[in-house]
Amino acid sequence: MLALVGYYEPWWIQIIKGIVIFAVALQLVPVVLIAERKLLGRMQGRYGPNRVGPYGALQPLADILKLLTKEQSRPATSVGFLFAVAPLISILTAVAAFAIIPFGDTQDIFGTKVGLYGIDVSIGPLYLFAFGAVAFYGIMLGGWSSGSKYSFLGAMRGAAQLISYEVSQGLALVGVIITAQTLSLTGIVHAQGGMWYIIPQFFGFLVFLVASFAETNRAPFDLIEADAELVGGYNTEFGGGRFASYYFAEYLNVLVVSGIVTTIFLGGWLLPFGIHPPGWVDPIVVLFKMSLITFLFIWVRATLPRLRYDQLMSFGWKVLLPLATLNTLVTAILVVATH
Amino acid sequence: MPEISLHDEHGAAQQAAAPAAPLNVTAWSPGEDVIEVRRTPAPGPTRSVWRSFVETARGLKTTFSRIIEGPSTIQYPEEKVPVYPRFRGRHKLHRFEDTNLEKCVGCSLCAAACPADCIRVVAAENTPENRVSAGERYAAVYEINLSRCIFCGYCEVACPFDAITMGHDYELSDYSRADLIFTKEMLLAEPLERAPLRNEGE
Numbered sequence: 001m002l003a004l005v006g007y008y009e010p011w012w013i014q015i016i017k018g019i020v021i022f023a024v025a026l027q028l029v030p031v032v033l034i035a036e037r038k039l040l041g042r043m044q045g046r047y048g049p050n051r052v053g054p055y056g057a058l059q060p061l062a063d064i065l066k067l068l069t070k071e072q073s074r075p076a077t078s079v080g081f082l083f084a085v086a087p088l089i090s091i092l093t094a095v096a097a098f099a100i101i102p103f104g105d106t107q108d109i110f111g112t113k114v115g116l117y118g119i120d121v122s123i124g125p126l127y128l129f130a131f132g133a134v135a136f137y138g139i140m141l142g143g144w145s146s147g148s149k150y151s152f153l154g155a156m157r158g159a160a161q162l163i164s165y166e167v168s169q170g171l172a173l174v175g176v177i178i179t180a181q182t183l184s185l186t187g188i189v190h191a192q193g194g195m196w197y198i199i200p201q202f203f204g205f206l207v208f209l210v211a212s213f214a215e216t217n218r219a220p221f222d223l224i225e226a227d228a229e230l231v232g233g234y235n236t237e238f239g240g241g242r243f244a245s246y247y248f249a250e251y252l253n254v255l256v257v258s259g260i261v262t263t264i265f266l267g268g269w270l271l272p273f274g275i276h277p278p279g280w281v282d283p284i285v286v287l288f289k290m291s292l293i294t295f296l297f298i299w300v301r302a303t304l305p306r307l308r309y310d311q312l313m314s315f316g317w318k319v320l321l322p323l324a325t326l327n328t329l330v331t332a333i334l335v336v337a338t339h
Numbered sequence: 340m341p342e343i344s345l346h347d348e349h350g351a352a353q354q355a356a357a358p359a360a361p362l363n364v365t366a367w368s369p370g371e372d373v374i375e376v377r378r379t380p381a382p383g384p385t386r387s388v389w390r391s392f393v394e395t396a397r398g399l400k401t402t403f404s405r406i407i408e409g410p411s412t413i414q415y416p417e418e419k420v421p422v423y424p425r426f427r428g429r430h431k432l433h434r435f436e437d438t439n440l441e442k443c444v445g446c447s448l449c450a451a452a453c454p455a456d457c458i459r460v461v462a463a464e465n466t467p468e469n470r471v472s473a474g475e476r477y478a479a480v481y482e483i484n485l486s487r488c489i490f491c492g493y494c495e496v497a498c499p500f501d502a503i504t505m506g507h508d509y510e511l512s513d514y515s516r517a518d519l520i521f522t523k524e525m526l527l528a529e530p531l532e533r534a535p536l537r538n539e540g541e
Contacts, residue, residue: 043402046412303398 013114018099021118025098029251030060035291036251036298043302067247070240077147078237086145087238087245090138094252097131100124101259102186104269104282116283117186124185125173128260129166132215136162138249139217139224143234154233157309158224161214164316165221169211171324175204175331176264189268196267203327205265207320209296212257214316217250218297220304223312258293262286266293421537422507427490428534429508430483432526433501435473441527442502443481444474452497457487474500481523486516507534 034049034057041048049056074083099118106115121127136159143155177183179200180191188197198205214221225233235246262268266289269282277285307315369375382390413420422428433442445462463479471477492505508530513519 039406042406042410045405045408045410047410047414299399299402303402304395 017114017118021099022095025095025252025255028255029248030064032251032255032294033060033063033247035294036301039295039298040302043299064244067239067244068241072240072242075147075237079145079147082141082145083237084242086138086142087242087249088138089141090135090249091245091252093131093135093138094249094256097128097135097256098252098259100127100185101256101286102189102263102268103286104279105186107279107282115186120184120186122184124183124188125170125177125260125264126183128256129170132162132166135249135253138246139234142238142246146234146237148237150231150236151234154224154226154230154236157226157230158217158234161217161221161223161312161316164313165211165214165320168207168316168320168324169215171321171328172204172208172211173264174324174328175201178328178331178335185263185268188264189270192267192270196265196270196272198265201265201327201331203323204331205261207324207327208265209261211316211320211324212261213297213300214312216253216257216297218254219301220307221312222306223309226306228306254294254297255290258290258297259286261293262289419533419535421535422509423537426507426509426534427492427495427505429485429506429511429530430488430494430521430526431504431506431530432481432523433504434527438473440470441472441477442500443478443498444472444500444502445476445478445481446499448497448499449494449503452493454491454493455487455489457484458482458494459484478523481526483521483526484519485511485521486519506530507536509534 037059038048038056047056049059052058052062074080100121102115102117102120104116139158139162140155143151143153143158146152176188176197179197180188182188182191213219217224223233224230225235227233230236235243238246263286268289269285271277271285434440435442445460447460447462450456450458450460459480459482460478461480462476465471465475465477490505495504503526510533511519
C-alpha cells in the first residue's frame with residue numbers, strides 16, 4: 001500500500017494525523033449540532049437556542065456537559081457488556097471513516113510531504129462501506145442489548161434499512177469508480193480536474209445522497225429512532241455519556257457522508273473555472289463544500305416527514321436500486337464505447 | 340327469567356327479530372359548505388417521478404422561505420406583547436385624586452358578584468377623626484385571592500363607585516399561595532405596569 005501512495009510518511013506524522021483527525025472531528029460535531037438546531041429553528045419560524053453564550057453558540061457545550069455528568073444507568077434486562085460496548089462501536093467506526101476524507105492534496109510542510117487526510121487507502125469507498133457495515137453493529141447491538149421492545153424494534157428496523165440502502169449506496173458509487181478508473185479517493189478527486197462528477201454522474205449523485213440519508217438514519221429515513229412510535233428507537237435506554245456517544249456518532253456520520261459526497265461528486269478540494277489556489281486553501285474549500293451538503297441534510301430534515309416502513313422498503317428496492325443499477329450499466333457502456 | 344340488559348346477546352337477538360319500523364328518513368345531503376375530498380388514484384410512473392422531485396422541491400422551497408421570513412418568536416421576558424386597554428389583568432383599587440380618599444365604601448357587591456368567591460371585604464364605619472373613604476363606611480379589610488380569581492371582571496362591573504378596576508398586570512406567579520392573597524394596601528399601591536399598553540386600533 002505504501003508503494004501506491006507514492007511517498008513515505010514517517011510514523012510520527014501518522015500519529016499527529018490521528019490526533020488531528022480526532023480533534024477536528026470533536027470540533028466539527030458541536031458546530032454541526034448548533035447549526036442544525038439553529039437552522040431547524042429558523043425553518044420553523046423560531047430562533048433556536050439563543051440563551052447559552054452569544055447567539056446560543058455554547059449550547060452544544062452545555063448539552064455535552066449535561067450528558068456527561070449524568071448517571072450511567074441500564075435496564076435490568078440489558079446485557080451489560082454489549083450495552084457498554086455498542087456506543088463505542090458507533091463512535092469508533094464513525095471516526096475511522098472520517099480518516100479517509102481528503103482535505104487537500106499532498107502538501108510540503110517543513111520539508112516533509114504530508115497528505116491532508118488520515119490515510120489514502122487504495123480501496124477508498126470499500127473502506128467506507130466496511131466501516132459503515134461495522135457501524136450497524138453499534139446500532140443493532142445497542143438496540144438488542146437494551147432488553148427493551150422499543151430498542152429492539154428500532155434495531156431490527158435499522159438492520160433491514162441499513163442493509164437495503166447500503167446496496168444502492170454502493171452501486172451509486174460504481175459509476176464514479178468506472179469513470180475515474182481508481183478506488184483511491186485522492187485519485188478520484190484528481191480525476192475530476194476537467195469536470196466534477198456531479199454533472200456526468202448526476203443520477204449516481206442523487207441515488208448516493210438519498211441512500212446516505214437512510215444510511216445515516218436522518219430524516220426522512222429516521223425510522224430507527226422514530227420518536228413518535230418507538231420512543232427513541234435503538235437509543236431509548238441509553239443516557240448520559242453513552243447517549244452522547246450515539247449522538248456524536250450520528251452527527252459525525254453526517255459529516256463523513258458530506259465529506260464523501262464532496263470528494264466523489266463535488267471535486268474535493270478543486271475549485272471550478274481552473275482556479276488553483278495555494279495548498280492551504282484546500283481544507284477550507286473542502287469544509288465549505290461539506291457544509292453545503294450538511295446544510296442539505298438539515299434542510300431535508302426540516303422539510304420531509306418520516307416515511308412509512310413499507311414505503312421505505314419499496315423505495316429502496318424498487319426505485320433506488322434499479323436507478324443505481326441502470327446508472328452503473330449506462331456508465332459502463334459509455335466508458336467502454338468511448339475508450 | 341332475569342332482566343335483559345341492552346347489550347345482552349339474547350336481547351340483541353330479540354331486537355333484531357322485531358319487525359323493522361317504517362323508516363321515515365330522507366337521504367342526508369351535505370350542505371354547500373361541505374367540501375368533498377376525492378382521493379386520486381395511485382399515480383403512474385411519470386406522475387410519481389414528477390411528484391417525488393417537484394413536490395419535494397416545493398417543500399424545500401417552503402422551509403427555505405421561512406429562513407428569509409425570519410422568526411416570529413417574541414422573546415418573552417425581554418419583549419412583551421402589548422395588552423389592549425380592556426385587558427383584564429390584576430385588580431387595582433382607586434382613590435379620589437383630589438381628596439385622596441378611597442373610592443371603595445365596603446359595600447361587598449364585588450364579593451357578591453364574584454363567581455370564584457375570591458374577594459373578602461370587611462367594612463367599618465368612617466369616623467370624623469379617621470375618614471378613609473368618601474362614603475359612610477370603608478373597607479377595613481379588602482383581600483383578593485388571586486390564585487382563585489378567574490379574571491372575569493364581574494367585580495369591576497358590580498362596583499357602584501368604580502373603586503375596583505382590572506389592571507394590566509398579568510405576571511402574577513409567586514412561590515407560595517399565601518403570597519397571592521393581595522391585601523388592600525397592595526391593591527391600592529401604584530401597580531408596576533410591566534405590561535406595555537397597546538393603543539386602541541393598534
